Amino acid sequence: MEPSWDIIQAVVRLQKRFEHFSIAHVKGHRDREVRPEDLTIQEQMNVEADRLAGEFQDESNHKDDLVPLIEGCGAQLSINGRTIISHQRRHTRQMRKTQWLRECLQRKLQLSDDTFDDIDWESHKSCVVNFKGQRSFLIKFLHDQLPVGTRLHLYDPNRYNSACPSCEEAMEDPDHLLQCPHPDRQKWQRMLQVSVRKICEKHNTDEVLIDIIDKAFDCWFMDIPFTAHEFPEAFQPLIQSQTSIGWKQLFYGRLSNEWQRSQLRSLNRRNVVPNHNNHGTAWIRAIVHTIWEHVYNNWTARNADKHGFDEETRRAAKLEETKRIIENLYDLKDRCLRADQTSIFHANAQDHVEREPRLNQQQAWIETYEPIILNSVYQRDLNRSRGDRMIDDYFPPL
Numbered sequence: 001m002e003p004s005w006d007i008i009q010a011v012v013r014l015q016k017r018f019e020h021f022s023i024a025h026v027k028g029h030r031d032r033e034v035r036p037e038d039l040t041i042q043e044q045m046n047v048e049a050d051r052l053a054g055e056f057q058d059e060s061n062h063k064d065d066l067v068p069l070i071e072g073c074g075a076q077l078s079i080n081g082r083t084i085i086s087h088q089r090r091h092t093r094q095m096r097k098t099q100w101l102r103e104c105l106q107r108k109l110q111l112s113d114d115t116f117d118d119i120d121w122e123s124h125k126s127c128v129v130n131f132k133g134q135r136s137f138l139i140k141f142l143h144d145q146l147p148v149g150t151r152l153h154l155y156d157p158n159r160y161n162s163a164c165p166s167c168e169e170a171m172e173d174p175d176h177l178l179q180c181p182h183p184d185r186q187k188w189q190r191m192l193q194v195s196v197r198k199i200c201e202k203h204n205t206d207e208v209l210i211d212i213i214d215k216a217f218d219c220w221f222m223d224i225p226f227t228a229h230e231f232p233e234a235f236q237p238l239i240q241s242q243t244s245i246g247w248k249q250l251f252y253g254r255l256s257n258e259w260q261r262s263q264l265r266s267l268n269r270r271n272v273v274p275n276h277n278n279h280g281t282a283w284i285r286a287i288v289h290t291i292w293e294h295v296y297n298n299w300t301a302r303n304a305d306k307h308g309f310d311e312e313t314r315r316a317a318k319l320e321e322t323k324r325i326i327e328n329l330y331d332l333k334d335r336c337l338r339a340d341q342t343s344i345f346h347a348n349a350q351d352h353v354e355r356e357p358r359l360n361q362q363q364a365w366i367e368t369y370e371p372i373i374l375n376s377v378y379q380r381d382l383n384r385s386r387g388d389r390m391i392d393d394y395f396p397p398l
Contacts, residue, residue, distance in 0.1 A: 003086030006073040013072050115244045120257045123284040127253045131289060133296055141295065142252050144174045158328040158370070161321075165306035177302065178251060179221055184301060189221050192294040199290045204278040206266035208235055209259070213287075216247045238262045251295060253288040260284065315359065322362040323353055329366070329373050336376040337390060344369050 002008065015021050028050065030043045039047065067083035069076050077084045077091075084091045106116050131138055140146045149172030152160035164172035166182040193214055200210045208231060219226045226247055228239040238258035242249075245256055260280065267274050276282040308314030330349040333341055346352040356362055383390060 006067075006070040006076065006085070009072055010070050109246070109249075111245065115241075118241050118256050118258075119245055119249075119254050120260065120284065123255065123260075123281045123288075124253050126281045127285050127288040127292075130285060131292060133293060137296055137299060138292060141292075141299075146174065146177065146299065148172045148174060148177055158332075159325050161324060166302060175248070177298070178248075178295070179223060180302075184305075185298065186221075188294065188298045188301065189217070192291065192298075193217050195290050195294060196287060199286055203283050203286055204267070204272060205283075205287075206263060208232060209238075209262060209266070212239065213250070216242075216250055220247055220250075234265070235262060251291060253284075253292070255284060255288075319359055319362075322359065322366060323349075325366055325370075326352055326362060329370060332373055332377050335380060336373060337380050340372065340376040344373065 015023075024042070026042045026046045028046060030039055031047045034043075036044065036047070065082035066078060067076070067085065077088050079091065079095050102116065105111075106113075109116075111119075128138065128142070137146075145151070149160070149162040149164060153162035162171055163169060164176055164180055164182075166185055167180050169176060169180070172180075196213060196217075197210055200213065212231060212235065216226060226239070226243060228236060228243075231239060238256060238261075241256035241258045245254060249255070260283075263279055263283065264274060267279060272278065274280070277286075306317065308317040327349040330345065330352070333345050336344070346355060352365075353362070356365060380390075
């Protein structure tokens with residue numbers, strides 16, 4: 001079916017029903033250019049229709065997903081209580097994958113069915129789709145696939161160091177990226193909390209909700225459990241729900257549905273009219289996007305520590321990296337074939353670096369001999385596993 005076919009066919013049916021019927025184009029949003037009293041009756045009705053549509057969007061938050069079947073439509077596609085009004089084939093294909101993706105996420109996040117369903121996935125989807133920053137960074141971050149030290153070290157232990165480039169912690173994992181105690185990273189943590197508080201206040205967020213977010217960040221950065229006793233009873237369901245999901249998931253935009261419910265109750269209590277700025281998906285999106293923008297800034301600062309921030313520091317970082325690779329390859333020297341031990345290596349890694357101090361020399365040596373060294377280690381281990389001995393095991397090289 002064509003997009004919005006049910007409405008189109010209804011309009012056509014009405015047109016055929018009336019003998020005297022005409023269609024005229026009415027330019028939209030004329031009230032931005034002309035005083036309301038100077039608009040034609042058609043333009044005034046168009047403006048009023050826009051106002052009512054906006055009012056419905058603000059108040060309903062798009063929660064009524066099942067659309068009534070319009071007379072004459074004949075057929076309608078609904079999936080899991082939601083009417084699909086366009087791109088039916090694409091939505092059908094996506095739904096076939098949904099269960100498999102759900103099972104993968106549940107295993108990874110270690111969530112029960114009830115806890116998984118308690119995540120506000122609609123808002124999470126909106127945050128991902130509307131994010132204006134680096135898409136590749138966001139996807140890797142959300143799935144814990146950023147190339148941090150521990151991940152790169154798994155790929156190639158000889159080439160990549162697992163330590164944090166900022167604080168030199170031995171194991172830099174996704175958690176450490178956010179919890180790094182280096183003074184510059186702690187400054188970033190404080191800036192994140194200040195920015196999130198400001199965006200929450202801008203969007204008329206309940207003060208208790210702001211305090212909960214602020215404390216959640218404090219507890220996560222200090223790696224201590226979140227305690228809920230200091231918050232009012234009305235907010236305990238929210239705290240319990242987010243605790244089940246995990247407070248780390250705030251960074252990933254996976255928030256409990258209780259956040260919107262608590263905010264709506266707060267607005268009603270304060271006699272504030274709910275709208276898309278202070279409630280609903282757009283409210284969640286404003287907070288989550290602020291978090292993601294700051295996490296990206298943290299990632300770029302971390303990369304500057306690792307790779308350098310100007311030509312001089314980048315060259316120094318590259319020299320340090322090549323030196324580390326050379327040291328790791330020299331650790332394999334005694335495991336190589338005897339002939340390779342004498343023909344490829346100097347006395348030790350320090351002697352090698354002193355003899356070939358320039359970056360291009362070291363890179364050329366690594367590019368030339370790293371595959372040879374690894375193959376030599378493999379061949380010697382293979383010979384030993386077979387019980388074979390090389391001739392140089394009997395006679396030392398001349």
